[in-house]
Amino acid sequence: MSIKPAAIAGQVVLYGAFAAFIGFFATNPRYQHIPPDHSLVKLSLAHFGDRECRKRTPEELQKLPPNMRAPLECPRERSALSIEMDIDGKSVYKGIIQPTGLSKDGISTVYRRFELPAGEHQLAVRMSDNVREPGFKYVKEDKVTLKPAQVLVIDFNPDKGGLFFQ
């Protein structure tokens, strides 16, 4: 079956419109995730909360089978984490992070993003892994200079001395 020239022209226009629609929306309009003169601070921690362990007495150990004579008796449940964060002296985050798991024996995690104008900022992060104890066991405070679009990560690693900026 032959096609009329007008129909061919119509098809070219419609196929062209289809391709143009895809071509445009495949890359446009561009998306500005954060303002170009801003940077991003990510508070991202994953840490097991502390447990209130008790030292077993020699009598208690004697009563246990030889293969189960662990010197410490620890409950399964872990403490929540208490975390606070200030930027330029202003509190931006304060939270109690519960441990995961049905028995509350899993890891406690937090992930927060803070958009900041690029430049110099005073950051302070405090963390306690045992909410029954007063105060904060881990503290990290520093003045940082953030470049536009820079990502600064606040993480926790006991091997790196606790809280650290990266």
Add this chain to the structure above:
Amino acid sequence: MSPHAALRDGSRAVFKHVENSLDASFGPADNPLRHLGAMGLYFLWILSATGLYLYIVIDTSIEGVYSSIGHLSNEQWYFGGILRSLHRYATDAFIIVTFLHILREWAYDRYSGFRLFSWMTGIPLVWLLYMSAIGGYWIVWDRLAQFSALATAELFDWLAIATEPAARNFLVPEAVSDRFFTFLVYIHIGFPLFLILGAWAHVNRISGVDHMPAKRLAWGSFLALLVLALALPAHSDAQADLMQVPLDTRIDWLALFVNPLMYETSAGTVWALVFGFTLLLIALPLLPRGRPAPVAKVDAPNCNGCRRCYMDCPYAAVTMAPHPDKPKHQIAVVDADNCAACGICVGACPSSTPFRSGEELVTGIDMPQQPINALRRELEQRLAALTGRTRIVVFGCASGAAVDRLAGPDTAALTLICSGMLPPSFVEYALRGGADGVLVTGCREGGCPFRFGDQWTAARLARSREPHLRVQVPASRLREFRADPTDAAALAAALAEFRTDLETATGDDNRLVPYHRRTVHHVH
């Protein structure tokens, strides 16, 4: 009428208008709106073919993944680059036709009853399509991939289903390893494989699946994507750097819209929209509806197991089983859940011929709401009442242009459930019963709500499909005209033209020998 029904009917009117407009350029067989499902599968094949090459050449190390894909676009632009671009643009085309397909099936009220299975099995395919598409963008590991991976991880973290936030996997460069890309590639192959498996289930309850668009449509859409791939080749952004926020990102809004949407609203809003849309699709068939039409009924003594209804049923509702009364014969069995109540099986049944002498015409498979015996009786009564110089019988279809308005002293109009319900022998019966001509009309090509009604009727009348119109029937006394409900004027004009042709060009020499059943008294 409920607001939903009003919205749906309004959308259908828009679709019909656009489809009929596109017919002018593409013709019904190549009209993309009439073949959206086939178009979707076609784009999936393009994605599979181009993806196979990309899988062969990709290096799944962190450094290698970016450079190996970049190599395709820069050094091998003439082949690998084109395939990469086709892969990207076919994804977008697949997404577009998928949503149009959903919208059209909803607008045409094709999502419940015997279509429920196809509708429900189609819903997970949308999820699989998006999971495949979004994951595919990550493999490039450029700034766009970084943005999408992190945004998607943050989106999933909102659900709090994982012990640790998924976003921590993209926190610092050391968090991403070579194994991530190996895993990602297998995921990107796995989801499409599930998609293909799901698509098989999606079309499982229909027969004669429209799995490939017509050649012209296939080439046209492929060339459109190829021209696009040449004009706007896909390029990677700068390499991902997790210590830098991707600024000014070139988002693929069709595939990745959820990522910016989350930052502009919230993760909760995105999930509400995504789950809300999914639940809406699930709930649509559960909305109150009228009683379903009675399904086809098989009459064992009149079914000889010829399998024609089995071959012609558009929804695989007819299966064959051993005949209870006739040894070594089969009998048609109707699955009520799959039956569309279209009557196409009645048109296929050789026992539906009105020339059978019994006072009551009982066919092998029949529609309780419009039995073939009632159709013969109605035809005989209408023929007997016809007067005038040129008497015409019009067989119409309930889904096509209304034929009632054409009825007059010299025109008998009979409406069938679907034009596919018309046994060709009824055309000959009408001509032998006193009609000078027979006009058969149904939906526009590709517009049959029961998929094949128009095709099977055309093929039977053209003697290329059984049961065929007998060769004795002169072609000049039969006219076919495809007309949607909006084409009433065109149908009336076609009837007038047919009448003129019969009066001017057709003599009496090709008139068929009259046939009247003894029990019927015609007035001639």
